[in-house]
Amino acid sequence: MAKPSDPSGTRVLEGVAGFARRHDPDRFLCAIFAPQAARETLFALIAFNHELARAREAAKTPLIALMRLQWWRDVVEDAAAGKPARRHEVAAPLHAAIRAGAFDADRLLAMVDAREAEAEEEGIPTTAAFAAYLRGTAGGFAVAAGWLLGAPPAVLPALQDAGAAYGLAGVLRSVPALAARGRCLLPLDALAAEGLAPEAVMAAPTAAAVRRVVASLARPALDTLPGLRQRLRGLPRGALAAALPLVLARRDLRRLAAGRTVPAERGFGDRAAVALAGLLGRV
Incomplete structure (x- = not known):
């Protein structure tokens, strides 16, 4: 795929490599194995x-969050309509990539829409709504990445499930970090089963009852991973990077399902597992 450029011929995507590495080292590591x-x-x-x-x-408020999401919605729609790019370190290269045909605008807009669940003041009400949120956010990312890398359409649903599994592991391992910022993304019905409310999670994110909720959400997802890996067998080598986050999800979910915590910083074992999967060409 040709590298998108601005009208003067200057490559405009190089700056986002450092941005991605700083802000999302997991996916950055997986992206290294893309063509x-x-x-x-x-x-x-x-x-x-x-x-x-x-x-x-x-x-500071859910309304401002929705306004920020609308700004990104406008970025995608402007690019799709051929309007000028906005001056922003991420918006400009994204605009170039959309104009070059690297991304389907509707898929990117669906990723924006899915984030609105995070702005709900009442929280995510049910486990089903939580699953839909994960499929739309992390799952949507995996589908967009797979589409970019040439994954066959028949494999995209499996990629979405793989992305959702990684997103689930990310939310569960981040419960303490989210609580420190006054947030809780765990579904309300799963909390209620343990007699908890979001306020209790934010007050004591490592309490035994919270760990039980986390484990109850991790175990079913962990059980689906063998079948999911089989469904990803049709993924070509060039699109493997879209599925590699599943390697980290599997490691995280095993720990979380057992009631253990997952360190905020990735260790050598996690990085090595991704590297080995990338070199072998399978997740």
Whole structure:
């Protein structure tokens, strides 16, 4: 795939590599195993996803979060309509990638829409709604990445499930970090089963009852992974990077299902597992 450029011929995607590495080291590591021609464009997708994820984190109120998401919705729609790019370290390269045909605008817009669940003041009500949120956010990222890398359409649903599994592991391992920022993304019905409310999670995110909720959400997902790996067998080597986060999800979910915590910083074992899977060409 040709590298998108501005009218003067200057490559515009190089700056997002450092951005992706700083803000999403997991996906950055996986992206290294993408074909070189598509790698920088994948970094732009990682950077875009990070900006969506931080919309609520960086906003003082849910309304401001929704306004930030609308700004990114406008970025995508402007690019699809051929309007000029906005001056922004992520918006500009994303615009170039969309104009070059690297991404389907509707898929990117669906990723924006899915983030609105994070701005709900009442929280995510049910486990089913939580699953839909994961499929739309991390799952949507995996589908967009797979589409970019040439994954067959028949494999995209499996990629979405793989992305959702990684997203689930990410939310569960981040319960303490989210609580420190006054947030809780665990579904309300799963909390209620343990007699908990979001306020209790934010007050004591490592309490035994919270760990039981985390384990109850991790175990069913962990059970689906063998079948999911079989469904990904049709993924070509060039699109493997879209599925590699599943390697980290599997390691995280095993720990979380057993009631253990997952360190905030990745260790050598996690990085080595991704590298080995990338070299062997299978997740």
